Amino acid sequence: MPLSAHNSVALAATLKQLALDAGFDLAGIARAGPTQYEEQYRAWIAAGKQGAMGYLAGKIDERLDVTRKFPWAKSLLCVALAYWQEGTDEPAEAQENRGRIARYAWGRDYHKVIPARLETVERALRSLLGDAPFEARIYSDTGPILERELAQRAGLGWVGKHTLLLHPRHGSWFLLGEMVLSLELPPDAPVTDHCGTCRRCIEACPTAAITPYSVDAVKCISYQTLENRGEIPAALHAPMAGANFLVGCDICQEVCPFNRHPLPTREGDFTASPMTSLGTSEVLAWTAADWDEATRGRAFRRTKFEMLQRNARILEGDAAPPPVNGSSSPDGS
Numbered sequence: 001m002p003l004s005a006h007n008s009v010a011l012a013a014t015l016k017q018l019a020l021d022a023g024f025d026l027a028g029i030a031r032a033g034p035t036q037y038e039e040q041y042r043a044w045i046a047a048g049k050q051g052a053m054g055y056l057a058g059k060i061d062e063r064l065d066v067t068r069k070f071p072w073a074k075s076l077l078c079v080a081l082a083y084w085q086e087g088t089d090e091p092a093e094a095q096e097n098r099g100r101i102a103r104y105a106w107g108r109d110y111h112k113v114i115p116a117r118l119e120t121v122e123r124a125l126r127s128l129l130g131d132a133p134f135e136a137r138i139y140s141d142t143g144p145i146l147e148r149e150l151a152q153r154a155g156l157g158w159v160g161k162h163t164l165l166l167h168p169r170h171g172s173w174f175l176l177g178e179m180v181l182s183l184e185l186p187p188d189a190p191v192t193d194h195c196g197t198c199r200r201c202i203e204a205c206p207t208a209a210i211t212p213y214s215v216d217a218v219k220c221i222s223y224q225t226l227e228n229r230g231e232i233p234a235a236l237h238a239p240m241a242g243a244n245f246l247v248g249c250d251i252c253q254e255v256c257p258f259n260r261h262p263l264p265t266r267e268g269d270f271t272a273s274p275m276t277s278l279g280t281s282e283v284l285a286w287t288a289a290d291w292d293e294a295t296r297g298r299a300f301r302r303t304k305f306e307m308l309q310r311n312a313r314i315l316e317g318d319a320a321p322p323p324v325n326g327s328s329s330p331d332g333s
């Protein structure tokens with residue numbers, strides 16, 4: 001049967017194949033519509049767990065239901081791009097006096113990589129559908145949308161107790177993206193929760209930031225190193241020095257049993273020149289120009305010069321960071 005907007009089963013299969021051809025590792029279709037977890041989301045905001053990420057408390061109605069922003073939205077193509085890479089873990093002795101960079105930030109900024117791949121998919125779909133018009137909007141951490149719940153609905157995995165999207169065979173080392181579509185497409189079957197009685201991520205988290213299916217961002221090292229532009233609460237300095245991350249944090253993923261056999265990334269933009277750690281004294285000796293050079297095109301450019309030096313001081317056990325004012329939205333909302 002020829003491909004047309006009216007043959008939704010064939011169209012969904014073709015669209016997912018286009019996504020895989022564009023380099024994504026997982027692709028699925030979710031129905032557009034309200035979250036199942038409105039109450040939990042609103043309670044999280046009411047408790048102030050977003051910290052200075054004020055954008056999470058804005059546009060809540062839109063975030064909880066994509067059809068509020070795009071009344072034409074019927075379906076979403078949800079994609080995942082693996083970012084784990086082999087052979088770049090440094091031996092313990094080489095890590096001395098070095099602070100780790102979380103894996104998602106080793107290579108080129110995914111906020112640039114994923115939308116570019118999704119634009120390729122959109123162009124291919126428009127060319128296949130000829131003159132049949134449709135609406136499409138692309139996101140990857142760039143707008144008010146609940147990316148993990150949507151990916152779960154699209155059958156890419158389940159949302160683990162650490163709140164990340166986990167694939168039953170390949171684990172959680174994936175970054176997510178979506179294309180909101182006006183096309184009516186049959187959704188994939190959601191994956192059920194496989195966490196069972198496991199509590200490893202909860203027990204390993206150095207700052208006790210995780211309660212099952214919820215992370216208190218204010219306690220999370222990832223938030224403190226990447227998003228907090230002010231002072232880091234003194235109570236977190238010792239656990240942060242123990243965790244030894246200058247940028248982000250991977251501990252809850254490293255201990256997860258579903259990450260034992262990660263899918264290596266095929267993305268050249270992630271493997272071209274991975275930066276896995278930085279010397280703390282080197283960072284403290286940097287000028288703003290050195291920071292600019294080292295972070296160009298990388299996701300951890302969000303960690304401004306003063307923030308990176310503040311983080312390095314905490315890792316070195318010296319906590320007197322000068323505050324840096326203001327906060328901004330990573331997801332552009």
Ligand code: B12
Pocket residue numbers: 035037038040041044053056102103104140141142143144145146147148149159162163164165166172173174175176177213214215217220222223226227247248249250252330331
């Ligand atoms: C804000 C944010 C953060 C904050 C807050 C993290 C958090 N857990 O919410 C901080 C800065 C701490 C952070 C850290 C990280 N982040 Co972040 N972050 C986001 C962002 C922009 C929004 C997430 C959000 O809305 N949080 C608010 C909370 C309340 O939302 P929620 O947990 O989804 O809320 C749901 C749950 O409460 C759920 N729920 C409630 N009860 C129950 C019960 C059950 C059984 C279930 C299933 C669900 C459930 O329902 C709610 C609505 O869906 C997303 C991009 C996006 N737009 O989605 C990326 C995103 C989640 N981050 C990502 C990444 C990679 C990270 C880090 C790994 C980076 C790092 N290495 O440092 C860490 C991981 C820390 C962690 N364990 O979460 C990826 C995750 C990819 C994946 N495999 O899941 C995303 C999706 C970006 C992307 N496009 O790839 N992040």
Ligand code: SF4
Pocket residue numbers: 162204205206207208209210215219220221222248249250251252253
């Ligand atoms: S990223 Fe680190 S600090 Fe944040 S919840 Fe996971 S283990 Fe805890």
Ligand code: SF4
Pocket residue numbers: 160161162166194195196198199200201202252255256257258
């Ligand atoms: S460590 Fe255990 S509880 Fe946490 S996400 Fe992985 S399987 Fe689920």
